Amino acid sequence: MMAFAGAMFASVPCARAQARVIELLADRDSRYKIPGQRTPEITVKAGEAVTLHVTARRGKTWNRDGSIHGFALLRAKDRTKVEGWNLLFQPGTQEFHLVAPSEPGEYIVVCTVICSEDHEGMNMKFIVLP
Numbered sequence: 001m002m003a004f005a006g007a008m009f010a011s012v013p014c015a016r017a018q019a020r021v022i023e024l025l026a027d028r029d030s031r032y033k034i035p036g037q038r039t040p041e042i043t044v045k046a047g048e049a050v051t052l053h054v055t056a057r058r059g060k061t062w063n064r065d066g067s068i069h070g071f072a073l074l075r076a077k078d079r080t081k082v083e084g085w086n087l088l089f090q091p092g093t094q095e096f097h098l099v100a101p102s103e104p105g106e107y108i109v110v111c112t113v114i115c116s117e118d119h120e121g122m123n124m125k126f127i128v129l130p
Helices: none
Strands: 002-004 007-009 020-026 041-045 049-056 069-075 081-089 092-099 105-110 123-129
Touching: 020 069, 049 069, 049 081, 081 092
Parallel strands: 020 049, 041 123
Antiparallel strands: 002 007, 049 092, 069 081, 069 105, 105 123
16 A cells, blocks of 8 residues: 555556457558458457557558558448548558447448559458447
């Protein structure tokens, strides 16, 4: 126990949940890829801590800021963006520390950088379980 100006505090270890790491490749062929999956799909639990470990390979075009691919999470029911899930990828490897949406359901990931003529096909399913 510690005392400060008449107050007593107990030392309590800080418990922090380990984030689940999801490996993602944003490839030069304008496709998202996940190791071991033929058709990429991410499934998480509502409110789960997630580390998105991304390797991005340059497509045929990129943004002026150097972004080569994007990653926006949209609600499937109305295609509205999920706050905090609008990411821009630079060439190489990067990590994003995120929290899964609290609302269970089906979502869609779309690329937000016009990366090639095949850009429209750069999407995947994202499922949030209760």
